[in-house]
Amino acid sequence: MTRVVRMLTALASFALIGLFIAPVWRIELAAPQYPERLGMRIGIGSIRGDKPDDIDNINGLNHYIGMKHITPSAIPELRIIPWVVGGLVLFGLIAAATGRASAVYVWLGAFTLAGVGGLVDFWKWQFDYGHSIDYAHAIIKIPGMNYQPPLIGVKQMLNITAVSWPDIGGWIALVAFVLGASAALITFRSRPHAHAL
Numbered sequence: 001m002t003r004v005v006r007m008l009t010a011l012a013s014f015a016l017i018g019l020f021i022a023p024v025w026r027i028e029l030a031a032p033q034y035p036e037r038l039g040m041r042i043g044i045g046s047i048r049g050d051k052p053d054d055i056d057n058i059n060g061l062n063h064y065i066g067m068k069h070i071t072p073s074a075i076p077e078l079r080i081i082p083w084v085v086g087g088l089v090l091f092g093l094i095a096a097a098t099g100r101a102s103a104v105y106v107w108l109g110a111f112t113l114a115g116v117g118g119l120v121d122f123w124k125w126q127f128d129y130g131h132s133i134d135y136a137h138a139i140i141k142i143p144g145m146n147y148q149p150p151l152i153g154v155k156q157m158l159n160i161t162a163v164s165w166p167d168i169g170g171w172i173a174l175v176a177f178v179l180g181a182s183a184a185l186i187t188f189r190s191r192p193h194a195h196a197l
């Protein structure tokens with residue numbers, strides 16, 4: 001493994017430490033009664049509002065339409081994901097230190113699986129959150145309506161506009177992945193047989 005590959009792998013691993021500080025995803029809700037928007041920042045181990053009362057106000061909206069309340073302490077992924085990211089940081093640094101090409105490939109594969117798995121799990125959480133409606137206790141009842149926010153992009157739900165985008169941590173993760181993929185590609189192309197193809 002070349003010095004450049006080791007540096008790229010180490011940089012990618014160090015970059016992931018940023019996920020412990022910066023939120024990975026953000027969801028914003030705009031409605032006539034909340035013109036300043038309600039914001040929710042989702043980190044690898046936390047969910048918080050943009051403003052102190054945002055989560056309470058979002059739960060208030062949920063109550064009217066029979067949706068579940070958002071209770072961060074009841075979401076097991078918020079306790080598991082920090083360990084997964086920590087493992088990726090440690091494994092990436094070990095791969096960079098040992099200089100083994102196979103370690104870089106395995107690390108990138110694990111990173112890819114964790115990223116895809118995280119997005120799929122997030123989508124499933126959104127689906128359950130938006131489709132599990134308690135019509136018996138809902139104040140506003142619209143049978144057949146679901147309130148699943150978009151995974152990414154903008155979606156109109158009644159008089160509420162939901163916007164979902166990666167936050168700073170999400171872009172950090174993407175940069176880390178590009179660095180790791182570049183390291184793996186350089187390693188692959190520098191193998192002796194690659195020049196003979």
